[in-house]
Amino acid sequence: xxxxxxxxxHEVTEMGQEVTLRCxxxxxxxxxxxxxxxxxxGLELLxxxxxxxxxxxxxxxxxxxxxxxxxxxxxxxxxQPSEPRDSAVYFCxxxxxxxRSVNEQYFGPGTRLTVT
Amino acid sequence: xxxxxxxxxxxxxxxxxNLTVYCNSSSVFSSLQWYRQEPGEGPVLxxxxxxxxEVKKLKRLTFQFGDARKDSSLHITAAQPGDTGLxxxxxxxxxxxxxxxDGTTLTVKx
Numbered sequence: 001x002x003x004x005x006x007x008x009x010h011e012v013t014e015m016g017q018e019v020t021l022r023c024x025x026x027x028x029x030x031x032x033x034x035x036x037x038x039x040x041x042g043l044e045l046l047x048x049x050x051x052x053x054x055x056x057x058x059x060x061x062x063x064x065x066x067x068x069x070x071x072x073x074x075x076x077x078x079x080q081p082s083e084p085r086d087s088a089v090y091f092c093x094x095x096x097x098x099x100r101s102v103n104e105q106y107f108g109p110g111t112r113l114t115v116t
Numbered sequence: 117x118x119x120x121x122x123x124x125x126x127x128x129x130x131x132x133x134n135l136t137v138y139c140n141s142s143s144v145f146s147s148l149q150w151y152r153q154e155p156g157e158g159p160v161l162x163x164x165x166x167x168x169x170e171v172k173k174l175k176r177l178t179f180q181f182g183d184a185r186k187d188s189s190l191h192i193t194a195a196q197p198g199d200t201g202l203x204x205x206x207x208x209x210x211x212x213x214x215x216x217x218d219g220t221t222l223t224v225k226x
Contacts, residue, residue, distance in 0.1 A: 004158075033214075043159070043204065043216045056213060091158050103147055103208040107158030 004108035006092050012114045018080040021111045024073055025094030033105060034067055034077050035091040043091075049075065050096075082115045089113070120205055120217035128223040132194055137220040139205035140187040146208065148188050150179055153202040153219075195224045 005024040013019055025032045033048040047057040049069045057067070064083070069075040079086055089112050093105040121140045129135055139148065147166045151159035163172050165181035165188060172179045176199075178191040192199055202221050206214045 042218045045213065045215070048213055093158070103214065104149060104161050104164055105159075105206075105214060106161065109156075110158050 004092055004094055004106055006108035006111050008111060009109060010112045013082055014116055015083055016081045019082045019113060021077040021090050023075045023092030023108060026106055029094035030096040031094060032069060032075050033093040036088045037091060038088045084115045087113055087115050120207060122205060122217040122220050124220060126221050129195055131196055131224055131226050134193050135195055136189055136191045137203055138189050139217055144185050148181060149206045150190055151204040153204060159204055197224045197226050200224050
């Protein structure tokens with residue numbers, strides 16, 4: 001199994017530009033999570049999906065952030081327009097499959113976003 | 117929000133020493149996970165503890181869940197430079213949503 005796949009690994013963009021981060025969860029997992037990690041705020045949950053449906057988006061900072069999961073094998077996190085304070089490492093994680101492992105999350109390698 | 121407090125925030129030790137890091141809360145958890153994150157990588161799941169008083173061992177790492185299921189500890193015996201990383205604990209609120217502590221950054225010097 002390839003694990004959770006994220007792209008791109010690094011993204012540098014100018015303020016005001018649109019940024020799209022992509023994630024492919026582990027096959028068979030039915031929950032997908034988007035996190036943001038910074039030195040100041042640690043690891044923050046932005047949104048999570050269960051069976052492709054958004055369950056809790058209370059962590060999404062503001063309307064500039066949006067996330068979609070059109071099918072079980074793909075999700076996107078979009079920032080439009082981007083701002084310098086959005087600079088962070090964004091992680092995607094997946095979990096599920098059975099009752100025992102539903103709370104055990106598997107993280108991708110992350111996308112390091114720099115907005116100048 | 118059920119907060120997880122991890123201590124110490126930073127820990128720097130010499131190779132071969134033992135150490136313990138803690139994860140505490142005022143709330144009772146159904147389960148708790150420990151993760152390790154190395155620089156430039158995502159967190160990697162180490163263990164899940166479920167039962168109060170439970171002890172799990174993973175080579176030189178010993179994880180304990182408090183009797184009241186409000187706290188947990190991670191003890192590392194004879195630390196090695198490869199143990200260097202950010203250790204995170206996490207609990208689950210409902211339907212698989214996790215909240216993470218701020219972590220303990222461990223540095224093991226050769």
